[in-house]
Amino acid sequence: MNYDEEPPILEELGIKPEEIWKKFLAILTQRGFKEVSTYEDMAGAIFVLFLFGILLLLRGTYQFGNIYGAGTSGCVCIFLLINLLTKKGVYVELYSTISILGYSLLPFCCLAVGSIFLDLRNLFGVVFCLAIIAWSTITATRFFENNLEMQD
Helix, strand or coil, X not given: CCHXXXXXXXXXXXXXXXXXXXXXXXXXXXXXXXXXCCCCCCHHHHHHHHHHHHHHHHHCCCCHHHHHHHHHHXXXXXXXXXXXXXXXXXXXXXXXXXXXXXXXXXXXXXHHHHHHHCCCCCHHHHHHHHHHHHHHHHHHHHHHHHHCCCCC
């Protein structure tokens, strides 16, 4: 067996780091959703979940079980809700829902970094948290809008 002719492991697994990076930039800048909405993967979403858990761990709270438990049940509920609300013949897959919602947690990583250095139990913290929630919601909405082709 010649190992020099083997493809790289990321290529073999179907993971495209450049596409994941483009999706991260689209979320952070709120531009270019149409170009990256067709790329659906679990690697980037799982990376965001791990990053969020590690950032919360740096703050001193162990939340991995809560992240995955609430994330799984939330993804299934959103999947059911969106499929009940869309037109007949237009459906979103559970895989796409998990990918979109996983990527949409990237703004919460910014919140976790902020919570390491700042006390968020004041007016600034409340405003910061509300801005992060709005940012994450807008991101998920835009991805679902482009995925389901709901533009006018």
